[in-house]
Amino acid sequence: MSGRPAAPDRPTAPTAAVELSVVIPAFNEERRLAATLDAVTRHLHSAGSHWGSWEILVADDGSTDATRELVTVRSDPRVKLVVGSGNRGKGHALRLGVAASRGGHVLVMDADLATPVGELGRLEKALADGHEAAVGSRAVPGATLGDRQHRIRELLGKAGNLLIRRTTLRGIRDTQCGFKLFDGDKARAAFAASRLNGWAIDVEVLRHFQRADWPVAEVPVHWSHQPGSKVRPTDYLRFLRDLARIRIPVLRLRPADVLAVVLFLAMATALYSGRVLDPAHRYLTDSLQDQNQWEWFFAVTADNVAHLRNPLFTDLQGFPGGVNLMANTTMLGLSVPLTPVTLLLGPAVTLSLVMALGLAATATAWYRLIVRRLVRLRPAAFAGAAVAAFAPPMISHANAHPNFVVLFMIPPIIERALRLTTGARVTRDAVVLGLMAAYQFFLGEEPLLLAALGMLLFAVAYGVVRPDVARSAARPLLNGLAIAAAVCLPLVLYPLAWQFSGPQSYSGIDHGTAPGVANSVRALLSFAERSLIAGDAGRADALSLNPTEQNAFYGWPLALLAFAITVGLWRRPAVKALACTAAAAAVLSLGPSIALPLTGTTIPGPWTLFAGLPLFESVIESRVALVCAPALGMLLALAVDRLAHARRLSTQYAGLLAVSVALLPLLPAPLKSEPRTEVPAFFTDGTWKAYVRPGETLVPVPLAEPEDAEALHWQTATGLGFRMPGGYFNGPYGDGDRTGVYGVPLRFTASLLRDVRYTGVVPVVDARARAATREDLAYWRAGALVLAPQPRVERLRETVEKLVGRPGRRVAGVWVWDLHEGTQNRS
Incomplete structure (x- = not known):
């Protein structure tokens, strides 16, 4: 990481007391400097x-x-020495020299006089023609060369310039000729904003000029190689490193930024501490059956990719209909590239890495957005990003839903959309936005939809607050969104068509009106189950669908703090827009009917405007409250930044105390985990292969379903070696009804076995029941029925014996009914 400049980040340009400042960086130049x-x-x-x-x-x-x-020995007071601390590089010296300059124009030149100072007139003309900088160039028509440098160094220089043009700067052929004339104020601003200490500072400064739309001219000059170069072979490697830092901002992190990333990673690791060290043998208790499901998703995607099969479909579950994987949350944007990890280490390890690293990456992405767009104070940005990524609803989804935890693409999408509003480089930013949106589509469509809703709410609120800004931003924003859509849609059109019209597609899922489908005001103001100091599992369960869908629970202290921040900073347009966004999302999450607290009165909610729209019809409306997390985090960042600049210590202490009180109930306890149920040896030692022929299925007793999907774990443990009916996925209710359901419609045998599982009552089995079972087994192409140890196993075994007409055999820890005629002594 490059050192920080001695000059302040945003120096105040000194009064132009002179017309021209000439800045010459020097290191051990006693042989050449006097002549220069x-x-x-x-x-x-x-x-x-x-x-x-x-x-x-x-x-x-x-x-x-x-x-x-x-x-110092020169008598002319206009020749001055600027001294830095140690040998830190040409870039550092230039930064010091330009910061100390007072000229209306600033000429930067090398001490070796490779370009004669008489060429200054050419650069002056370029500035007189309206440019803000003029770059002396050896690579444009009209340039002349005297003595040439060594052929190898010349080739390296040309290769470097080509690399710069292709990756960093457009339209400038020669950035490294050390003879440049700048407008003084703009030079001081650009060099003050620079961070590099090596040669690449020339590229960094010129990139600053281009980003600010300050015109730069490339002027032909005479150049001649001078002996005594200070360039060493290793400097070329440092130059490439610095280029990467210019091109990839994350490589220019400050120490505080690195610390933030480390802390986010530590927080994510602590959250998953019960499983992260042994993912294959630990199960997240509150994930219900979702951990089994997600591991299966990663495993089936890796299997499809490894065997060059369609990654959008499989018949390993739900046989014979199969599973439309595009209509399920398989996160192809990660499950496909992580195929080698899944094949080598197993899906349990892949899921663990995705959840922990994805959560830390998401927090880092929010942190970067807040630093770039809201506040420069790193602790304030850290606090805001921590709320955005680790808020109670995010912790709830961290149990089981990586698509709602791994959101590292959402902040860059927001940042790129904000760039469009400036009207600069609309096409380029729009193309990048379209590609980002397409990638997020393959990470999670519903989070992308909710992010778009949140951005729409913010845009409307900001437009009301600042109509002048909205009017100027509307045209480039709409043009950019149109271009982004034109880029994104071709990439996602086929997967979308498969999702909504392919095999086992469905039109939408009706989640009904059960408690927790929509939030209540109590849910928004209560504390989450996994709160370290204020958790109330009973209350949270009563106000939510299940532990993985506690989509509110921000707590009343944070609500009060957000209200106080809004009132205290109301003059700031961003505060108004963020507060309105959070409030609107909270109200929308209350669903189509809102029960007014303490009144017994119900009124229509604004969610009715969205509920019937395509895509929104499958959204669990309580999830809209997830939009509140980043909005509240950004309000918090603005407040902490304001407190840090308060004049009175008493104000700082009181404000930070209020922030601490509001955030303490949000601190999450580590997610609960437990030892995982062992996979029977029947599967782990390969015994199952003797009972399932090619084209046949293995039928678990009872069939896998959303309430008990352990059979998916059996499949992943065998490397997805067998197919099975039933399962845990989203699919259509039936051939004629495309309403989405979880799992599959239950046939006679599946329904009967399910009833025995939950009631323990062995039904009366007659000839009609046995005939229906034979029909079901033929429909499933069953090779064997397998009953693993579980509650009420004896009742289930008795039922299966009645349905099949013969007893099963105890093999490798399970009961097996071989369905092949005439098969004997299989083991």
Whole structure:
């Protein structure tokens, strides 16, 4: 990581007391510097020079020879020495020299005088023509070359310039010629914003000019190689590293940024501490059956990819109809690229890595967005990002739903959409936005839909607060969104068609009106089950669908704090828009009918505007409250930043105390885990292979279903070696009814065995029941029925014996009924 500049991040440009400042970086230049200073002084004194006032600043980079003395002994007060701390690089020296300059124009040149100072006139003309910077170039028509450098160095230089043009700067052929003239104020701003200490500072500064839309001219000059170069072979590697830091901002993290990432990773690891060290043998208690399901999703995707099969469909579950994987949350954006990990280490390890690392990456993404768009104070950004990623509803989904936890693409999507509003580089940003949206589509469609809803709420609120900004931003934003859609849709059109029209597709899932489908006001103000100090499992369960769908539970202290922040910072447009976004999302999450607290009165809710729309019809409306998490986090970041700049310590202490009180109930306890049920040896040692022929299925007793999907774990333990009917996935209710359901419609045998599982009552089995069972087994192409140890196993065994007409055999820890005629002594 490069060192931080000695100059402040945003220095105030000094009054232009002189017309021209010449900045010369120097390190051990005692042999060449005197001649260079003489040449520059003579030129500026000459009759042809129109510079009435000027200064020369030699920025010393920790020289150990007489370089400094060559400057200090000069009698001309316009020749000055700027001293840095140690030998930190040309970039650091330039940053110091430009920061100390006072010129209306700033000329940056090398001490070796490779480009004669007489070429300054060409650069002056370019600035007079309206450019803000003029770059001396050896690569444009009109340039002349004297002595050439070594052929290898020349080739390396050309390769570097080509790399820069292709990756970092557009339209500039030669960035490394050390002869450049800048508008003074803009030079000081650009160099102050720079972070690199090596040669690549030239690229970083010019990139700053291009991003600010300050015109840059490339001017042909005469250049001649001078002996005594300070460039070493290893410097080329540092140059490539610095280029990467310019191109990829995450590589330019400050120490505080690195600490934030480490803390987010530690927080995610602590949350999953009960499972992260032994994912194959630990089960998240509150995930219900979702851990089995998600591991199966990762396993089946890896299996499809490894065997070059369609990753959007499988018949390993729900046989013979199969599973439309695109209509389920398989997270192809991660499950496909992580195929090698799944095949090598198993789906349990893959899921554990995705959940823990994905949560930390999501927090990091929110942190980066807040730093870039809201506050510069890192602790404030950390607090806001922690709320956005680790809020109670996120912790609830962390049990079982990686698609709602791994949201690292949402903040960059928001950032790219905000860029569109400026009107600069609309096409480029729109193309990137379209690609980002397409990738998020393959991570989770519902989170993308909720993010779009949250962005719409924010845009409407901000437009009401700042109509002038909205009017200027509307056209580039809409144009950019149209381009983004044109990029995204072709990439997702076929998967969408498969999802909604392919085999086993469905139109939507009706979640009904059970408690927790929509939030209540009590749910929004209560504390979450996994709160470290205020958790109330009974209350949370009563106000939610299940432990994985506790989509509110922000707590009344945070609600009060958000209200206080809104009132205290109401003048800021961003605060108004964020507060309105959080409030609107909270109200929408209350569903189509809102029960007013303490009144017994129910009124229509605004969710009715969305409930019947395509895509929204399958959304569990309580999940809309997830939009509140980043909005509240950003309000918190703004408040902490304001407190840090408060004049009175008493105000800071009182404010931070209020923040602490509001956040303490949100601290999550580690997720509960327990030892995992062992897979019977019948599956782990391969015994099952003797009972299931190609094209046949293995039928678990009872069939796998959303309430008990342990059979999916059997499948993954065998490397997905067999098919089975039933399962845990989303599919249509039947051939004629495309309403979505969890699992599959139960046939006679499946329904009967399910009843025995839950009641323990062995039914009366007659000839009609046995005939129906034979029909079901033929429909499933069953090779064997398998009953593993479980509650009421004896009642289930008795029932199966009656249905099949013969007893099963105890084999490798399970009961097996071989359905092949005439088969004997299978083991």
